[in-house]
Amino acid sequence: MNSEGGKVVCVTGASGYVASWIVKLLLLRGYTVRATVRNPSDTAKTEHLLALEGAKERLKVFKADLLEEFSFEQAIQGCDAVFHTASPVKFTVMDPQMNGGGQVVCVTGASGYIASWIVKLLLLRGYTVRATVQNPTDTAETEHLLALEGAKERLKLFKADLLEDCSFEQAIEGCDAVFHTASPVKFIVTDPQMNGGGKVACVTGASGYVASWIVKLLLLRGYTVRATVRNPTDTAKTEHLLALDGADERLKLFKADLLEEYSFEQAIEGCEAVFHTASPVKFIVTDPQTELIDPALKGTMNVLNTCKKTSSVKRVIVTSSMAAVIVRQPPLEPNDVVDESFFSDPSVCMETEYWYPLSKTLAENVAWQFSKDNGMDMVFINPGFVIGPLLQPTLNFSVEMIVDMINGKNPFNSIYYRFVDVRDVALAHVNALETPSANGRYIMDGPSMTIYEIKEIMRELFPDLCVADTKEEGEIKEIIYKVCVEKVKNLGVEFTPLKSSLRDTIISLKEKCLV
Structure with missing residues (x-):
C-alpha cells in the first residue's frame, strides 16, 4: 500500500467497467474514494463496489447524473483528485448529441x-x-x-x-x-357534437358563482342554455355570461324571481333538465325569514312546480350545501365520517341561529318530499365552501373568505377550514345530468386544513402578496371531522388540490382587481 492514506479522490461513473477497477486499485492503495453512480440504491450497479476490500471503511457512494447541473458537487467536495470516467459507451445511438438536453x-x-x-x-x-x-x-x-x-x-x-x-x-x-396530441379517437359515437348537442337545459340564478361555471360547462358540451337572472338588462350580472364561448348561439337570458310564482315558466319551457342553483348565500342577516328562508323555500317550490307542469323536464339537479349536512346534535367529532346519510337538524339550526344552514336544510327537505310525492327524478349536489376562478366581476361569499384571510381576518373564528374547487362543483352538476344512474345526494368537500396552513400556501405561491397575520377575535372553534366523497368520484369528479385552487383563485382576484 503506497503512502496515500488520508487522501480523498472522486471517481465518476464508478459502477462502469474501467471505473470499477480504478476504485479497486485506489482502495488497495489506501485512498478514501467518493464514487458517483446514477442510482445508489440499485444493487446491480453498486454491489460489486461495496464488496471491494477496504470499501466498508473508505468508500462512499453518491448519486449524480451527467445531465444534472451541480449534481457532482457533494461528491467532489474536499477531494484531492477526480477521475472522470462517466460517459455513455454506445456505437448505435438515436441521437448522438441528445438534442433535448435542458429544453x-x-x-x-x-x-x-x-x-x-x-x-x-x-x-x-x-x-x-x-x-x-x-x-x-x-x-x-x-x-x-x-x-x-x-x-x-x-x-x-x-x-x-x-x-x-x-x-x-x-x-x-x-x-x-x-x-x-390530446383529442378523442372514436368512430362510433352517440353524439358527435358532445353530450349536450341539441339538448336544452335551464340554469336558475345563472349569474351566480357556481351557476356561471355550470352555464360555461354546458355551453362547452353543446347544450342550449336558458338562464334565469333577476334583471337581464343589468350588464354587471350578465356580461360575463354573454361573453362565454357558445353564448351567442346557444344562451338565452330570462327574467325570473324566486318569490314570483310562475316567473320561471318561460325559461323552463321545452327544457330536458333544470339546474336549480338560485338561493341567497348570507351568514349575517337582520331578517332571516325574509332574506333567506322565504327565497330558499318558496323559490325551490316555484321552480319544482314549474318542472312538474313541464313534460319535457326529465331530471332536476338542485344545488344544496354542506350546510344542510353538518349542523347536528351532538356536534360532529374528529372520528365522525360524514357521508350522504347525514342531514342537518332544523331545530339545532334555529337554536344556534344558523340561518343559512336552516334555509338550505328546509329547502332540501321540501325538495326531497316533492320528489317522492311526484316521482320526479332529482339529484342534489352538496358542496362546502367553494373557491376557484371567478367568472363574474364581483366577489361572492366563499371567495371573499379568501380575501378576508389575506387581510388577516378569520371569517368563522375557526382553526380548520375546507374548500372545494368551483370547477369540480360545476362538473359534478353536469355529470349528474349526463350519468343515467346518478341519484340522491352527492356531498363535496376538500380536506381539512388549518387557517395557518392555508396562509402559508398563499405566501409560498405569492411571495409579493401581503398576507397579514391572523387577528384572533373571540372564541376560536376547533370543529374537525372526516368526509367521505367516494360517491361523487363515481360521477367522474377528481378533486383539484387546494394549492391549485388557491393559486387560481388569487390569480383571478388579481385580474379583477379584487385583492
Whole structure:
C-alpha cells in the first residue's frame, strides 16, 4: 500500500467497467474514494463496489447524473483528485448529441398511444417533459409513463381537461415547445357534437358563482342554455355570461324571481333538465325569514312546480350545501365520517341561529318530499365552501373568505377550514345530468386544513402578496371531522388540490382587481 492514506479522490461513473477497477486499485492503495453512480440504491450497479476490500471503511457512494447541473458537487467536495470516467459507451445511438438536453416541452394527452411514444423519445433525447393527463392519480393512465427511462428525473404530470378553460396553463408555462396530441379517437359515437348537442337545459340564478361555471360547462358540451337572472338588462350580472364561448348561439337570458310564482315558466319551457342553483348565500342577516328562508323555500317550490307542469323536464339537479349536512346534535367529532346519510337538524339550526344552514336544510327537505310525492327524478349536489376562478366581476361569499384571510381576518373564528374547487362543483352538476344512474345526494368537500396552513400556501405561491397575520377575535372553534366523497368520484369528479385552487383563485382576484 503506497503512502496515500488520508487522501480523498472522486471517481465518476464508478459502477462502469474501467471505473470499477480504478476504485479497486485506489482502495488497495489506501485512498478514501467518493464514487458517483446514477442510482445508489440499485444493487446491480453498486454491489460489486461495496464488496471491494477496504470499501466498508473508505468508500462512499453518491448519486449524480451527467445531465444534472451541480449534481457532482457533494461528491467532489474536499477531494484531492477526480477521475472522470462517466460517459455513455454506445456505437448505435438515436441521437448522438441528445438534442433535448435542458429544453422543456409539454405533451398533451400524454397517456395516449402515440403520445406515450413521443414522451419516451423526448426523454431519451434528454428533454424535460411536462405531460398532461385527465387524472394523474389514475395508475392505469400514468404507470407506463412513470416507468419510462428518465421519467423519474425529467417527467412531471399535470391534470388538464380539453373542456376546461385555462387547465393547460400550468403545464405549458415555461415550455420551449408543445406537442398537442390530446383529442378523442372514436368512430362510433352517440353524439358527435358532445353530450349536450341539441339538448336544452335551464340554469336558475345563472349569474351566480357556481351557476356561471355550470352555464360555461354546458355551453362547452353543446347544450342550449336558458338562464334565469333577476334583471337581464343589468350588464354587471350578465356580461360575463354573454361573453362565454357558445353564448351567442346557444344562451338565452330570462327574467325570473324566486318569490314570483310562475316567473320561471318561460325559461323552463321545452327544457330536458333544470339546474336549480338560485338561493341567497348570507351568514349575517337582520331578517332571516325574509332574506333567506322565504327565497330558499318558496323559490325551490316555484321552480319544482314549474318542472312538474313541464313534460319535457326529465331530471332536476338542485344545488344544496354542506350546510344542510353538518349542523347536528351532538356536534360532529374528529372520528365522525360524514357521508350522504347525514342531514342537518332544523331545530339545532334555529337554536344556534344558523340561518343559512336552516334555509338550505328546509329547502332540501321540501325538495326531497316533492320528489317522492311526484316521482320526479332529482339529484342534489352538496358542496362546502367553494373557491376557484371567478367568472363574474364581483366577489361572492366563499371567495371573499379568501380575501378576508389575506387581510388577516378569520371569517368563522375557526382553526380548520375546507374548500372545494368551483370547477369540480360545476362538473359534478353536469355529470349528474349526463350519468343515467346518478341519484340522491352527492356531498363535496376538500380536506381539512388549518387557517395557518392555508396562509402559508398563499405566501409560498405569492411571495409579493401581503398576507397579514391572523387577528384572533373571540372564541376560536376547533370543529374537525372526516368526509367521505367516494360517491361523487363515481360521477367522474377528481378533486383539484387546494394549492391549485388557491393559486387560481388569487390569480383571478388579481385580474379583477379584487385583492
